[in-house]
Amino acid sequence: MTGDFIGQAEFELADIVGSIHHLKILRLKDQRNIETGKCIVWLDKIDETNKKEVTLKLEVEDVPS
Numbered sequence: 001m002t003g004d005f006i007g008q009a010e011f012e013l014a015d016i017v018g019s020i021h022h023l024k025i026l027r028l029k030d031q032r033n034i035e036t037g038k039c040i041v042w043l044d045k046i047d048e049t050n051k052k053e054v055t056l057k058l059e060v061e062d063v064p065s
Contacts, residue, residue: 022043026041
């Protein structure tokens with residue numbers, strides 16, 4: 001798979017849980033630490049019986065110029 005790297009944003013889950021409305025807008029940065037865009041992350045509460053560990057790696061394809 002080929003594509004353009006648009007940036008990355010790292011965060012702790014506690015940063016989202018402790019924020020207003022459980023929402024955080026993060027800056028995407030490339031390998032040179034230059035801002036390339038924004039990433040919006042939010043949490044919704046789910047049923048307590050479905051506790052699971054989640055690892056997320058997001059890839060986006062076919063983004064218009």
